[in-house]
Amino acid sequence: MATSLDIAHKPASAPLSGAEPARAKQNILGLxxxxxxEALGAFGMPEREIKMRVGQLWNAIYNRGLIDFADMTTLSKDLRAKLGAAFTVARPEIVTEQKSVDGTRKWLLRLVSDKPGxxxxEVEAVYIPEEGRGTLCISSQIGCTLTCTFCHTGTQTLVRNLTAGEIVxxxxxxRDALGEWPNSGRNSDDRLVTNIVMMGMGEPLYNFENVRDALDIVSDGEGLSLSKRRIxxxxxxxxxxxxxxxxxxGSMLAISLHGVTDEVRNKLVPLNKKYPIAELLDACRNYPGVSNARRITFxxxxxxxxxxxxxxxxxxxxLLKGIPAKINLIPFNPWPGSPYECSDWTTIEKFADVVNRAGYASPVRTPRGRDIMAACGQLKSETVKARASERFKTQADDQSKAL
Structure with a gap:
């Protein structure tokens, strides 16, 4: 499987005909x-054809899940060959797949390297199957800057933002791994990934443009077609x-609150020192479109x-009075070296009872994928850390030999 995800590469300027020196292919995934x-125009596509060809490629990539231009039979054979020589539809590569006893799957995905050799x-994504639905937890960054003390990802420094193509x-x-494309023989109405949560590695709003552009593609009705109410x-x-x-x-909004005083939340979510609880809740009250039908999840x-x-x-x-809200109570999911323990179940039940009696839906989230470190707050690409250690060791060895 191809792994090039360099959508920042400038469009090839090759015309549709004539000999041309070999040049790097542009990945069109995520555009x-x-x-x-614009990429097709720079390639030499006649302007009168561009809108139609965009629609054909969009359908092939996001509705049919095709990777190879040779399989895009709505295009002529000659055009398929020329497009395939100039462009690619590259995906992340699955390095490892783990499956929990509860059916949760976690994929470690390798992205493109900007250094040969x-x-x-790598990032992690998690699929959580449930009765009548399936939720995919997606990452927006490699690592994270926020250092939330209860979160395993927060112990990994930020490497970079993901591109729109890497998010999509x-x-x-x-969908590849689950066999969810139309050519898999599955009933098109029987979707396995029905919901997406941007709750993986990273802070989505610190990668705003790429997240926005990726979710526009995910919700496009002529492609992946997931309603923004399911995102x-x-x-x-x-x-x-x-x-x-x-x-x-315009998606649904969830807020990682975790504390009810600035003193506590400053320790759990250090970002609170910059944007304290009162400011955060004011922003929630004014969130465009918030209503009883579009509640904010805390x-x-x-x-x-x-x-x-x-x-x-x-x-x-x-604190939440006047905000159309749902409260997700999350039993803490431990990770190696974590400084906290999960509340006792009786304590969680008593806490939930107070919230329920106040009129808020407050489901206690059932931990999923704990046995494969796929539960909420447990995601972290250990191989990045391991490879960094190996790289520093190699550098140290080289310096020693040079002395």
Missing amino acids: SRDELG VPGP GQLLVA TLSTSGVVPMIERAGNEI EYVMLKGVNDSIADAKELVR
Whole structure:
């Protein structure tokens, strides 16, 4: 499977006919319709054909899941060959797949490397099957900058943002692995990936443009066709970007709250020092489109002796007054070296009872994929860290030999 995801490469300027020196192929995965049209125009496609060809390629890539231009039979054989010589539809490569006893799947995905001979960076994506639905948890960054103390990803430094193509590519790879494309023989109405959550590695609102562009592709009705009401963007509270997310992305919103006082939340989510709870909740009240039909989900990880008291539950109810909200109570998922413990089940039940009696839906999220480190807060690409250690060791050995 191809792994080139360099959508930032400049469009090839080759005409549709005539000999041409070999040049790097441009990956068109993740390009918007306009960008795809520009790429075809720069390639030499007659302007009168561009709109039609964009539609044909869009359908082939995002509706039929095709990778090889030779399989795009709505195009002439000659055109397929010429496009295949100039462009690619590259996807991330599955390095490992783990399957939990509960059916959850976690994929470690390798992206393109910008250095020849050096393995590309990696991210994780998780598929969670449930009765009547299937949720794909997608990453937006390699690593993270936020250092939330209860989150395993927060112990990994930020490598870079993902491109729109790399974000969309996670869904395409999941559909590949699940056999969900039309040519798989599966009933087209029987979808396995029904929902997407931007809750994987990284802070989506710190990669706003790429996340927005990727979700536009995911929700396009002539392609992957997932309703924006089935797409949830989770943020730790990048307040200045929340209104823009509502206007330009329009997905459902989830807030990683986890604390009801600035003192506690400063420790759990250090971003709170910049955007404290009062500012965050004001942004939520003004989120474009928020209503009882489009409630904001507040995620609240249950940490023993930290944020799980009855007083905390009552303060949570007070804070969210007037916000159409749902509260997800998340039993803490441990990871190696984590400084917290999960609240006792009786404590979680008592906490949930306070919230429920106040009129808020407050389901306790059943931990999924704990045995493969795929549960909420557990994602981290260990191979990046391991390869970094190997690289530094090699550098040290080379320096020693040079002395």
